[in-house]
Amino acid sequence: MSENNFVEILLVEDNPQDLELTRRALRKGNLTNNIHVARDGAEALEFLFCEGAYATRKPEGGPKLILLDLKLPKVDGLEVLKRVKGDPRTKTIPVVVLTSSKEQNDVVESYHLGVNSYIVKPVNFERFAEAVRDVGMYWLLLNLPPVEK
Amino acid sequence: MKRVLRPPRLTKRNRVATRDAQASGRGNDIGAVIGIGERSRPDDELKASLKEIIDLKAALDEHAIVAITDPQGKITYVNDKFCAISKYSRDELLGQDHRIINSGHHPTEFIRDLWTTITHGRVWQGEIKNRAKDGSFYWVDTTIVPFLNEEGKPRQYVAIRADITERKQIEEKLRASLREVGDLKAALDEHAIVAMTDPQGRITYVNDKFCAISKYSREELLGQDHRIINSGFHPTEFIRDLWMTITHGQVWHGEIKNRAKDGSFYWVDTTIVPFLEEDGKARQYVAIRADITERKKIEEQLRTSLREVDDLKTALDEHAIVAMTDSQGRITYVNDKFCEISKYSREELLGEDHRIINSGFHPTEFIRDLWTTIAHGQVWHGEIKNRAKDGSFYWVDTTIVPFLNEHGKPRQYVAIRADITDRKRVQEAEAQLAAIVESSDDAIVGQDLHAVVTSWNAGAEKMFGFTPGEMIGQPMTRIIPPDRLDEEVKILVRVRRGESVGHFETQRVRKNGKLIAASVTVSPIRDAEGNVVGASKVARDITERKQTEGEIRKLNIELEHRVIQRTTELETANKELEAFSYSVSHDLRAPLRAVDGFSQAVLEDFGAQLPEEGRHYLQTIRSGAQKMGALIDDLLAFSRLSRLPLNKREVDSARLVRDTLDELGYPLDARKIEMRIADLPPCLADAALLKQVWLNLLSNALKYTRQREPAVIEIGCTREPVSARGFTGAANGNAENIYFIRDNGTGFDMRYAHKLFGVFQRLHRADEFEGTGVGLAIVQRIISRHGGRVWVDAALDRGATFYFTLGEDPKL
Secondary structure: OHHHHOOOEEEEOOOHHHHHHHHHHHHHOOOOOOEEEEOOHHHHHHHHOOOHHHOOOOHHHOOOEEEEOOOOOOOOHHHHHHHHHHOOOOOOOOEEEEEOOOOHHHHHHHHHOOOOEEEEOOOOHHHHHHHHHHHHHHHHHHOOOOOOO | OEEOOOHHHHHHHHHHHHHHHHHHHHOOHHHHHHOOOOOOOOHHHHHHHHHHHHHHHHHHHHHOEEEEEOOOOEEEEEOHHHHHHHOOOHHHHOOOEHHHHEOOOOOHHHHHHHHHHHHOOOOEEEEEEEEOOOOOEEEEEEEEEEEEOOOOOEEEEEEEEEEOHHHHHHHHHHHHHHHHHHHHHHHHHHHOEEEEEOOOOEEEEEOHHHHHHHOOOHHHHOOOEHHHHEOOOOOHHHHHHHHHHHHOOOOEEEEEEEEOOOOOEEEEEEEEEEEEOOOOOEEEEEEEEEEOHHHHHHHHHHHHHHHHHHHHHHHHHHHOEEEEEEOOOEEEEEOHHHHHHHOOOHHHHOOOEHHHHEOOOOOHHHHHHHHHHHHOOOOEEEEEEEEOOOOOEEEEEEEEEEEEOOOOOEEEEEEEEEEOHHHHHHHHHHHHHHHHHHHOOOEEEEEEOOOEEEEEOHHHHHHHOOOHHHHOOOEHHHHOOHHHHHHHHHHHHHHHOOOOEEEEEEEEEOOOOOEEEEEEEEEEEEOOOOOEEEEEEEEEEOHHHHHHHHHHHHHHHHHHHHHHHHHHHHHHHHHHHHHHHHHHHHHHHHHHHHHHHHHHHHHHHHHHHOOHHHHHHHHHHHHHHHHHHHHHHHHHHHHHHHHOOOOEEEEOHHHHHHHHHHHOOOOOOOOOEEEEEOOOOOEEEEHHHHHHHHHHHHHHHHHHOOOOOOEEEEEEEEEEEOHHHOOOOOOOOOEEEEEEEEEOOOOOOHHHHHHOOOOOOOOOOOOOOOOOOOHHHHHHHHHHHOOOOEEEEEOOOOOEEEEEOOOOOOOO
16 A cells, blocks of 8 residues: 555646546556645645645655646745745655746746656647646656655 | 847957958958058068958858948948849949938938947947839848947948848737737637646646636646646546547547545536657647536536436337327328237338328218317327228227427327227227117026026017016015025025026916026126126026927927837848748758658669559658758748848958858869968958858859860959949948959849849849859859948850949058
């Protein structure tokens, strides 16, 4: 069960259609296992820091990658990013911003806060799927994360 | 002139007479003479003697006038010469006595003495003046020898004469000359100082006047040389020259200063004449002098006076402007200073009258008064304004002195002037300044250090209501409100230290008690030594200005308020626009992604169950969604252009073009494209934005040449003078780089060129060439944000050329 409980990807997305399309894209890239979805920033933070509804969760249970939308209810994506990269417990987790925003401000701010990749969701689904698949492949399979002590 | 012969000569004569006696045998009168003495000689010896005697007689006859008389004085023989000189024939003479030729010249004693001598048997010799037959006189040097008989009585007389008429005449003349010379010498001695010296310079003769002037006696002078009277006044060269002249036989003339015995000096005008021997050596020198001591003294005085006058004139010329005019007023003399100030040359002035420099400034009465004064022989003094040749004016302080002739009428006028132009200018400036002060609207007042008013202009009267009479001598505090007195005291302290206090705004009180706002400037007044002795105050009534200022301030505040309000509104609008863009960017695309994504999902998951038509519709939905996505992206990109700041730096255009082509996938495998890229100069631009320009233009070129085989795309840059195209704005002012991209594509009709750069404007249908119609709008926005221009030249089916400039040439 611990194997099953381990979360590979935390997907933070409030839009149900985008959520479904992202899941579909990940599935097409064979990255379907152990995806946890947070529907807003607050939930994402609770999950990551094992607080609130996730108080019982163990920090060792992942995720290995965070896919983060920026425009989120309650706590927005940049705030989530800031908390993740500002906390020693979570700062080594790769964060990929997956957003509709091409705003340069968002891009610059994200990189300032330590984002690992910034992906603009294309309208064309094939290209969207391709992008999601590439990101998942890269960060989960090719990238070598530091070994925690 | 009678001479008595000495006895030895008498003896010789006697011997001759003896020889004569020996020849008497020849039967003539001479023979009778010869008969005397030496009869005892032998015959041949006698013959020889006789011959000798005959020869002698012939020679004598040839040479001398010979006559023989008997003891009674009757002429018994005359020779030819006797006849010739006496102009009597022999016949007329023989038997006559000598009275026939007596001139009556000699006194009786002379004749008696002659007869006494010869009758006593002695030879007589003398000079006798005779008269010829024609009455003319002649002189003969005469020797009469008596020949004696045995008794010792004269037997006959032989007279031998020589013609000395000529000599006598010369003697006569010489005597007359000597007499004259004697007279001249006497006269000279009377008149001049005369001295003679021998060749050695020793004085051999001095006359009385020499002694008188030199105060030496003749004895003291004779044998001395002239150094005895040397004054030491003349230089050695002078003396040397004198001696050189006279020793070379030339006359010297000059003036010499000598010293008398008593040490006093005297001047003599001196002529020294050297008298020479035949060998040219000086025999003696005669010096003739005239006493010019008095003249010398006068000359010296005159010279001194002249020098003084000359010095005075030089000094005057140096100092003053001098002119002289004749009685008619014509200029006869001007000095350099006159020419300098009037700017006329001397030639232009001489002969003119003073109207040449008349400025026209002085009234007729002034000029008339001047002339009346000087024409009456009185000195005129005044200040005159003249005009120089170049039209400029100058002032001269003038004194005109008339000089009168013996009739008391002006003979000439001497005008002495001093340039007072500067002083006059200062006076004029001062007068003008006073007029300005008086006419000023500002109150200009003076006060002493105790705040007592010393001057009060019309402006002050107008501003404060007090007349000068009411204020001068009164304390300045009358116009200062009590609550401003402290301020006044502080200002006066600063003024006493020499400081000025400029444009401070305060209040003053009018005579009617009304307060006015005033701007006051206070400056120290200094005396000639620089000590502060008072203060000048310039006050301006700013009551009105103050009110206006108040209104302006109020308006300004309102305006600022309004600006702030508008700015806030604008900022709000901007924020809203940004939020709108953000939401468009983020929210609008999400549904499109859903439309596209789920259409795709349907096709993937249920495509097999759908009819062909159903699948086509889904594809159409998808392309519509994608098209809208592209539109949104372009629109966002376009709106972002206006918001982002430009980041200009040097851009390598050539490289930028290559990178852009790479990004566009060039070279495209499927197409044959001839790409000509010329050397592109670097430029100053925002690299990211400029890349957008190239991206749009290059993709357009590739797109619209799709049907060309081969497609030809030319990229280049020309440099053209800005003015030639009638544009301005290039930074260097005369030339700019024009980048261009030319293709041989479909081109377009230039009638629609104005639409080309508008947003969403397209000149081709979407089924011909895809596109959103935003690309060229972006190009234009970027170019205009750089300050450049973009334009196009095209023809339908014949390609298009896009040109753009970047407004600013790189300084490369």
